[in-house]
Amino acid sequence: MNPKGSIAIIPARFQSSRLPGKPLIEIAGRTLIEHVYRRVEAAPGLGRVMVATDDRRILDVVGAFGGEAVMTRSDHPSGTDRVAEAAGGLPDATIIVNVQGDEPLIEPDVIGQALEVARRCSEHGDAEVVTLMTRLSDPEAIEDPNHVKVVTDKNGRALYFSRSRVPSSGTAFLHLGLYAYSAGFLRTFTGLEPTPLEEAERLEQLRILEHGFRIQVVEVESRSWGIDTPRDLEAFRLLVETDRHRP
Numbered sequence: 184m185n186p187k188g189s190i191a192i193i194p195a196r197f198q199s200s201r202l203p204g205k206p207l208i209e210i211a212g213r214t215l216i217e218h219v220y221r222r223v224e225a226a227p228g229l230g231r232v233m234v235a236t237d238d239r240r241i242l243d244v245v246g247a248f249g250g251e252a253v254m255t256r257s258d259h260p261s262g263t264d265r266v267a268e269a270a271g272g273l274p275d276a277t278i279i280v281n282v283q284g285d286e287p288l289i290e291p292d293v294i295g296q297a298l299e300v301a302r303r304c305s306e307h308g309d310a311e312v313v314t315l316m317t318r319l320s321d322p323e324a325i326e327d328p329n330h331v332k333v334v335t336d337k338n339g340r341a342l343y344f345s346r347s348r349v350p351s352s353g354t355a356f357l358h359l360g361l362y363a364y365s366a367g368f369l370r371t372f373t374g375l376e377p378t379p380l381e382e383a384e385r386l387e388q389l390r391i392l393e394h395g396f397r398i399q400v401v402e403v404e405s406r407s408w409g410i411d412t413p414r415d416l417e418a419f420r421l422l423v424e425t426d427r428h429r430p
Contacts, residue, residue: 187275188275188276189229189231189280190229190231190233190276190280191223191232192232192233192234192266192269193216193232193281193282194234194235194263194265194284195216195234195284196237196241196257197237197241201411202413202416206284206285207240207241207244210419211420211423214244215287215410216241216244216284217244217245217250218287218423219282219283219286220245220248222289222291223289224250225291226291227291227298228298229280229294229298231251233250233251233269234250234251235252235253235265236252236255236265237255237257237265239254242254253269261387262281263387266279266281267372267373273366277305277365277366278298278305278365279364280298281362282360282361283361285360285409285410286359286360286407286408286409286410287410289359289407290403290405290407293315293361293407297314297315300313300399301313301365304399309397309399310340310399311364311368311397311398312362312363312372312399313363313401314361314399315361315401315403315405316356316357316359316401316403317357317405318354318356318402319357320355325355326348328347329411329412329415330408331345331357332348332349332358333356333357334350335400339399339400339402340397340399341400342392344388344389346386357408359403360409372396381393
């Protein structure tokens with residue numbers, strides 16, 4: 184499959200209940216959205232990277248550091264809807280990788296892994312969506328509702344996602360904020376009605392499962408986490424500053 188048709192879109196909105204202006208918060212000389220963008224553009228197999236935003240300030244910042252960004256409507260109910268609008272202007276797109284704009288530690292290699300599996304699933308009809316998980320050992324993180332957990336069947340297909348602790352065989356898995364799917368399924372997904380479990384958990388990926396579609400979950404080694412709270416932000420800031428000053 185032509186890598187030019189594989190496009191990463193990073194949804195980024197200015198409003199955030201806990202961290203207003205989150206994409207523009209500066210850490211170690213770069214805004215949060217630039218930290219994410221630089222990680223994504225280093226991923227193998229991508230033909231293009233862009234930010235989809237509803238705020239002119241974010242558009243300008245991305246352009247200033249040499250990235251690509253497009254404006255979208257401000258009334259989208261989710262980041263996926265924002266990604267879908269941006270993808271609608273890309274007629275040559277085949278595989279869309281949706282990378283959350285608050286995942287500045289996402290590793291380029293794991294993005295590449297998700298993309299490769301998504302290509303295989305698209306070719307063979309194995310699953311409509313590909314996402315990622317990594318082992319979670321911190322007891323506090325397992326209980327934290329800001330850390331979404333996932334359980335899968337024996338073939339790696341998602342059974343459920345939850346903000347609560349979920350039953351497991353002894354190993355908990357953190358869901359990483361990345362999805363890869365065909366451009367056609369992205370259009371299908373945004374046309375689906377919201378579902379009860381999705382609304383109860385506030386997790387839109389449950390809409391996919393409740394409508395009977397399949398999510399293939401790839402286990403990866405990753406230290407990535409989403410920046411959802413001031414505590415997450417300070418942990419990321421400390422990590423970046425430590426890495427900068429490490430001999």
